[in-house]
Every structure is written in structure tokens, then in C-alpha cells.
Amino acid sequence: MLGKLHRHPLFVASALLVPWLTLAAxxxxxxxxxxxxxxxxxxxxxxxxxxxxxxxxxxxGLGLLLDALTLDGATQIPALVLLGWWWGRLGRKGPPLERSFSLGLLALIGTFLLGLTLILQRLGLPPQLPLAGSLRTLLTQTLLTGLLAPMICSLLLLLWRQQNAPSRG
Amino acid sequence: MPFGRLPRVPSLQRVIQAWPWWLLLLALVGVRLSKGAMLTDAYALLSRPFWPGTAQREWLQSAQQLDQRSRLAHLEQDNQRLRTLLGLQRANPQEVTATVISREPEGWWKQLVLGAGELQGIRLGDAVVGPGGLVGRVASVTPTTARVALLTDSSSRIGVWVGRTQSMGLLTGVNGSRPELRFLVKDPQVRPGDVVVTSPASTLVPPGMSVGVIQSVDDKAVPAPTAMVQLSAPVEAIDWVQVLVQPRQAAP
Structure with missing residues (x-):
């Protein structure tokens, strides 16, 4: 259930790029x-x-970091935990995920679900907000992440797969 | 897709062996509970060489001085009369100039991060202004940074005033690029182009401060008309802002 990546401090530390890029925008x-x-x-x-x-x-971990950097009102933790579990299962079952299209599609679906959970959490807050602004953010972020995923995820996957190669037998 | 068997519960020995990961998790929870205190402070420290220069700061200050000179007499007189009528105490906020080190005007959270915090006297709820008018209010602070909830964020609600028709309303962020103005009366008689300022009775933000201009009016909204407001401060382009630090009351 666990690979070898988490044993490399440098790879774990690369997660800090996420809050850094979120702030630098x-x-x-x-x-x-x-x-x-x-x-x-x-x-x-x-x-x-x-x-x-x-x-x-x-x-x-990422959810805790990102929630610390944003205003209160909605959390990203549940969506990120479920996505991490789901993508981990996909990586363990079936043929290896390598194609750019597959990575782009998974990132697209993941970003859409993440945004959807944020919208759903806010729907419960008074007063009821018009959805137009949130839907616009949801669609633009989903599209942009889906477009960037084949480039960024492919490179990271290549790098990290090399570290995990022996364990795949 | 079938999820298969759930992982087995790890033995106590394995749980103890994973102590560095428990420490990491504890640190992350600490960062979360402190609203990113060490994280944003570290970002502020590391990104300091790339902060905007002083050109816009000087331009901002001279523009504000010009604006203040032309409106001071009228606003002071109006302010004093209204606040006397309402029996409110006069507030004399001090200004702290701060640079914008991170911005997210169109994401899930409409926020700015400023390179000044508690050490500079900034506190929760302080009003933040840019060239043109009010930008938002401080939502959280760390020793060297402050997070500002923009007027467009869904958590933002401030009382505003349309001077031409003397109608009061609540400016509410709706997570779009423009906030929505919800009027309190059935027929506010406003039209596109009317100037919106902060409410003269406001205690959260300085009264009579420019907010924006009405862009469109929805007369059919229920229970009262609403309007979309184009903000006068261009959040996407502002590098420097001023935080109006309210004087703190001395302990009894």
C-alpha cells in the first residue's frame, strides 16, 4: 500500500512547492x-x-497546508484525501498510467470534484450565493489544470516512477 | 472500480516506528490552526527581494493626498454632522502602508496577502484601501503578514450608501468579479453610474469611503432590488495598499 517515495526527504519536501506556487500565483x-x-x-x-x-x-497534509493559507469557509481536506486514495488505487491496479491523455483526464476530473466540494460546502452557508461566480472559477480552474497536467504530471511521474521501479517487480 | 480489501490495522511497533511522520502531521496541524503563521511568514521573508518597488507607493500616496485635499472639507463636515446625529464616537485610524505579496482575485478565495502584520500594528477587521477606494478587510494576521478578504469574497458584507438617492444597502461578495448590492427598501431609485460609498453609520470601516459605481440594477429581485457594483479599486493591479489601523482602546 506504500511505495518508496515517502522515504526520500527531498521528494516529500517537494510538496512545499504547492503552497509556494499557490501564494506566488x-x-x-x-x-x-x-x-x-x-x-x-x-x-x-x-x-x-x-x-x-x-x-x-x-x-x-496538502489540505492542512492549503487550508492554512486561505480564508475560512470551506476546506479542501476531504476531497484531497479521497483523490489521493483513488489515484493511488488506480496506480496499483491495471496497466501503468503513463499516457498524457489519461493524466490530463484524471487531473480534470480531480479538479472538478475538488471545486464541486468547495461549492457544496458554501451552499450551506447563509446567505445563499449566486452560483455564476463559483461555476466560472470551477470551469476555468478545471480546464487549466487539465491542460497543465500532461506536462507537469508526466515529468513528476517519470521522476518518481524511477525511484519506485524495483517495488513494481 | 472495486476497492478490494481494506488495509490491515498496523501493529503498535510500526506505528511507533513512524514517529517522524506523526511529528510532521502534528506540525501541519499546527500550521493549519495558526492559519499559516510560519508558512506565510517564511514566504514573506523569502520573497522580499521580489516585492514591488516604491514607485507605485509614491504615486499612491500623492494620489491619495490630492483626493483627500479636494474632498476633505465636504466629508469632514458631513461626517461630523451625521456621526453627531447617530451618537457615534469619532475614530481616527492610522495608516500602515503595506505591499501586496500574494493575490487571488479570481480564485475560490478572493484574498490578498500583505507583507505587514501584527508587528506593524495590523489587527483583525482593519479596513484596507487602495488607489480608488476600499479593497476589503483584514481576515487573519501573522506577525509579518496579513490576509485580506476582498469585497468580492463570499465572506464579505459591509453597509454602503448611495449618495444621490440616499439609500442604504448591504454590499455582499458573491464570489464573482463584482460584489452584489442588496438594498433594504423596495424602491431605492438607483441607476447605473451611481456612486457607492461606505455607510455613514459604519463602525466596521471608515464612513464615506469610495467603494465603486453601480453597473446594473435588478429591479425584479426579491425581496428588494439588487445591483452589481464595479469596484473603483483595481485589485488585479494594486501593488501597495494602506491598512487603516483603528486605535486600540486602553485597558481599564
């Missing part, structure tokens, strides 16, 4: 003002390479 990598979901772009290759337990724990 490079203007070149924004679509209509909305940034990509850096958490999804890091968590997807990590979970595929290191398994469901490591993926879920990484999702928990």
Missing part, C-alpha cells in the same frame, strides 16, 4: 484570473507512484 499560469489547482498537479503523480495510503496522507 504566477500571472502567466492563470486563466481568466483563476490559478490551476497546484495540489492536484502534485498529488496525482505522487499517489500513482506511491500508493493509496501515501496518496491519502499526502492529500491530508
Amino acid at each position: 504566477p500571472a502567466l499560469l492563470r486563466l481568466s484570473g483563476a490559478p490551476p489547482s497546484w495540489a492536484v498537479l502534485w498529488l496525482l503523480p505522487w499517489a500513482i507512484s506511491d500508493g493509496p495510503v501515501s496518496g491519502a496522507l499526502a492529500g491530508l
Whole structure:
């Protein structure tokens, strides 16, 4: 259930890039003002390479960090934990996930689900908010993350798979 | 997809052996509970060489001085009369100039992170202004940073005033690029182009401060008309802001 990635401090520390990029929010990598979901772009290759337990724990860690950096009102922890577990299962079962299209599609679905949980949490808060603004953010972030995933996730997956190769037998 | 068997419960020995990971988890929970205190402070420290220069800061200050000179007499007179009528205490906020070190005007959270915090006297709820008018209020602070909830964030609610028709309303963030103004009366008689300022009776933000201009009005909204407001402060382009630090009451 656990791979070898989490034994490398440098790879674990690479998770700090997620809050760093979230705060820096490079203007070149924004679509209509909305940034990509850096958490999804890091968590997807990590979970595929290191398994469901490591993926879920990484999702928990990232969720705690990102919740600390944002205003109160909604949490990303449940969605990231479930996505980490799901992607970890996908990485362990069936043929290895390598194709850019597959990674892009998984990132697209993951970002959409993550955004959907944020919208659902806010629907319960008074007063009832118009959905137009949230849907716009949801669609732009999903699209941008899906477009970046084949490039970023492929590279990270290649790097981390090499570390985990012996364990796959 | 079948999820198969659940993982077995690890033995006590394995749980103890994983103590570095428990420490890491504890540290992450600490960061979460402190709303990113060490994390944003570290970001502020490391990104300091890349902070915006002083050009816009000087421009901001001279523009604000010009604006203040032209409106001071009128606002002071109006402010004094209204606050006397309402029996409110006069507040004289001090200004702390701060640089914007992170911004998210169009993401899930409409927020700014400022490179000044508790050490500079900034506290929760302080109003933040940029060139053009009010930007938002401080939602959390660390020793060297402050997080600002923009007027467009869903957590933002402030009382505002349309001077032409003398109608009061509640400016509410709806997570879009523009906040929504919810009027308290059935027929506020406002129209696109009307200027919106903070409520003269406001105790949360300084009264009479520019907020924006009404862009469109929905007369059919229930229970009262609503309007979309174009904010006068361009959040996407602001590098420097001023935090209006309210004077703290001395302990009895």
C-alpha cells in the first residue's frame, strides 16, 4: 500500500512547492484570473507512484497546508484525501498510467470534484450565493489544470516512477 | 472500480516506528490552526527581494493626498454632522502602508496577502484601501503578514450608501468579479453610474469611503432590488495598499 517515495526527504519536501506556487500565483499560469489547482498537479503523480495510503496522507497534509493559507469557509481536506486514495488505487491496479491523455483526464476530473466540494460546502452557508461566480472559477480552474497536467504530471511521474521501479517487480 | 480489501490495522511497533511522520502531521496541524503563521511568514521573508518597488507607493500616496485635499472639507463636515446625529464616537485610524505579496482575485478565495502584520500594528477587521477606494478587510494576521478578504469574497458584507438617492444597502461578495448590492427598501431609485460609498453609520470601516459605481440594477429581485457594483479599486493591479489601523482602546 506504500511505495518508496515517502522515504526520500527531498521528494516529500517537494510538496512545499504547492503552497509556494499557490501564494506566488504566477500571472502567466492563470486563466481568466483563476490559478490551476497546484495540489492536484502534485498529488496525482505522487499517489500513482506511491500508493493509496501515501496518496491519502499526502492529500491530508496538502489540505492542512492549503487550508492554512486561505480564508475560512470551506476546506479542501476531504476531497484531497479521497483523490489521493483513488489515484493511488488506480496506480496499483491495471496497466501503468503513463499516457498524457489519461493524466490530463484524471487531473480534470480531480479538479472538478475538488471545486464541486468547495461549492457544496458554501451552499450551506447563509446567505445563499449566486452560483455564476463559483461555476466560472470551477470551469476555468478545471480546464487549466487539465491542460497543465500532461506536462507537469508526466515529468513528476517519470521522476518518481524511477525511484519506485524495483517495488513494481 | 472495486476497492478490494481494506488495509490491515498496523501493529503498535510500526506505528511507533513512524514517529517522524506523526511529528510532521502534528506540525501541519499546527500550521493549519495558526492559519499559516510560519508558512506565510517564511514566504514573506523569502520573497522580499521580489516585492514591488516604491514607485507605485509614491504615486499612491500623492494620489491619495490630492483626493483627500479636494474632498476633505465636504466629508469632514458631513461626517461630523451625521456621526453627531447617530451618537457615534469619532475614530481616527492610522495608516500602515503595506505591499501586496500574494493575490487571488479570481480564485475560490478572493484574498490578498500583505507583507505587514501584527508587528506593524495590523489587527483583525482593519479596513484596507487602495488607489480608488476600499479593497476589503483584514481576515487573519501573522506577525509579518496579513490576509485580506476582498469585497468580492463570499465572506464579505459591509453597509454602503448611495449618495444621490440616499439609500442604504448591504454590499455582499458573491464570489464573482463584482460584489452584489442588496438594498433594504423596495424602491431605492438607483441607476447605473451611481456612486457607492461606505455607510455613514459604519463602525466596521471608515464612513464615506469610495467603494465603486453601480453597473446594473435588478429591479425584479426579491425581496428588494439588487445591483452589481464595479469596484473603483483595481485589485488585479494594486501593488501597495494602506491598512487603516483603528486605535486600540486602553485597558481599564
